Amino acid sequence: MKRESTQVLYGAASKRRKRPQLQLSNLPMNILCSVISKLPTRDAIRTSTLSSQWRYVWCDHTDHLTFDGSTFICRSVKFFPPYYATAKKEEFNARVDAILQQHSGEGVQRMQVKYALDNKSADHLDRWVSFAIASKTKELTLFLSDRRIKSFIMYNEGSSLFTRPKDLYSFPCHFFDARNSSYLRCLQLASVYLKPPADFSGIRNLTRLSLVDVDVEDGDLEGFLSHCSKALEFLEIAYCGTLTAIRATRLLNKLKHLRVGVCDLLEKVEMNCCCLTTLEYMGPMVSLAFGETSSLKDVCVKFMDVDAALDYINMGFPSTLSNVEMLYMHCIDRQRVTLPIRPLKFVHLRHLRLELVISECKDRKIDVLDYAHLLEVAPFMERLELHMWIDCPHQPYNRRTDGEVRSNLPSHRHDHLKWVYITGFFGYKDQVELVLQILRSSAVLKRMIISSRVIILHECAGEMIDVYRNRHAVDGRMIAVDLCKEHADIVEVLGAV
Known part of the structure; x- marks a missing residue:
């Protein structure tokens, strides 16, 4: 006979009881089938090799x-x-x-x-x-x-x-x-x-x-x-x-x-x-x-060919989509368009995310300040995101060489815009003017984030993205910090230190 294992505890011998081992096969069939039905197909099939009892269980209880x-x-x-x-x-x-x-x-x-x-x-x-x-x-x-x-x-x-x-x-x-x-x-x-x-x-x-x-x-x-x-x-x-x-x-x-x-x-x-x-x-x-x-309510369009975002919003966007509340648009801009006197109004639009790829190796024709037109197009907009990737000769704003910023432009008062997020801010003069125009036009703005980081990439970016991170981002941050000193309670500047 086998001896029962004992141990001495405070001078008295006590029997060590062996706990019964729980076997998966001991589970009720309904629970077992439920477990197998949750396994991936490959693992469910492998259960058939465990024993003859398991051979066909998976066949009836694998629902995926x-x-x-x-x-x-x-x-x-x-x-x-x-x-x-x-x-x-x-x-x-x-x-x-x-x-x-x-x-x-x-x-x-x-x-x-x-x-x-x-x-x-x-x-x-x-x-x-x-x-x-x-x-x-x-x-x-x-x-x-x-x-x-x-x-x-x-x-x-x-x-x-x-x-x-x-x-x-x-x-x-x-x-x-x-x-x-x-x-x-x-x-x-x-x-x-x-x-x-x-x-x-x-x-x-x-x-x-x-x-x-x-x-x-x-x-x-x-x-x-x-x-x-x-x-x-x-x-x-x-x-x-x-x-x-x-x-x-x-x-x-x-x-x-x-x-x-x-x-x-x-x-x-x-x-x-x-x-x-x-x-x-x-x-x-x-x-x-x-x-x-x-x-x-929600529209997301990513155009992969070259055109003008403002032109599409004003002329190409179906008039039947005027009830849109959230618009996400990606576009490659290379030409400047004539803005309409009476643009189509998106009175239901609350959130606009616009991704702009401006790629012109020589003279840039696109004027970023034109995108202030969005405030007029969407009079009830509450959130505005403008993400830019500008592949042009780098010319950060310098007052002595570029002159004063445009400040006598007509300002469309906006009574609903509360949150603005701008990325790819390299400090170009027209970018500076756009920021000032938004700040001047928005009556209830609570927060504006300006980042010199590029969060959208064009397929032609290649090695240039390192240049943007190392040089353009530094210039953009420095100009943004200097630009927004008077609005420090609203504006937060992100990017390279």
Whole structure:
């Protein structure tokens, strides 16, 4: 017999009791299944090797299936981290097929395939889409590029190069009909070919649609949207190089969020919608037309070609967007425009963020003081952000050489502006004049921050950004400190010391 372990405590022998070890397999089945359902696909599959009891547990209780390069590790590579050892296409396809054959197909809420596949894998991809439909999946993602593309609004300055399959997989729209597609709520497609057939009945209950690097013609996109118009709330279209127009003639009466970006051939966006609240656009300057936008409050536009921001605000901005409350605009300015006598008023605008890239290697024509016009355009604005990147010969303001600042300009009294943030302040004369004009015009201003730091970068910046940080920023800070001595209670100067 084994001796029970004892220990002496204050002269008396006491038995040491062994605590029973808690085994994961001892958990009630409902709790165990809940734990497995929360695991990543790769880890959930690995539980099948623990024991015969665990072999098929994951098959019935994994509601999120994600297959990507890290899901399967190539067996021939043993000494490298997982992200260096992704499976080959043939092995990837075979393993996904094997897993889906074992899975019961019940309760799959989300299914994602993120791997560089083309039309050569069409048979496999068709089976996976059929599995998603049969399992009543609510979210389906096919991301068939060889690298993950960020959502365009997070992408900075258009570095959108990536390798795409030459022979794109043709997404099987004909698999979906009114009967079997009622459960799908979210569809995300990347690097596929999309051409719905003539008898395509649509995905009636789709609320989110994302098309990234999708090869689709204008008419086919319009037809696809018209058959998904019932419940669509979010639409993203980005890096679709074949599109010249994004058009929705049928009313999208529930569309709230629209993202369009980096479609190089795009010329116009025409949407028939009545509940749109957020618009995000990035790419060349195009025509924006909306049927009814009384609900549109937030607009973010990043123009990647050369034009004038003030000209677009005064003339190009759709008059139907006059109810906008928050406007975020990025523009490259190279030409000065004639300001209108009676500009379009944005009476609902409360927050304006304007990013200006002024790039002129020789004589600069842009007059920064012109942007004081924004105070007249938005009479009820409360927050103003003006972020500048000026690539011009550096000439910080000097009273002896540049003369007195312009002080006899008409001042439009602004009774609502409370907060101003200016960056890229290098101390140019027209920058100094703009600051003084804002201070003189704003009746209730509580805080102005002036920074010589550059927080926006143009793709041509290169090594010049170090020059700005080392020299321009110092000059800008010194001039700003001297300029705002009389307004020290309101103005805070940031930047190089």
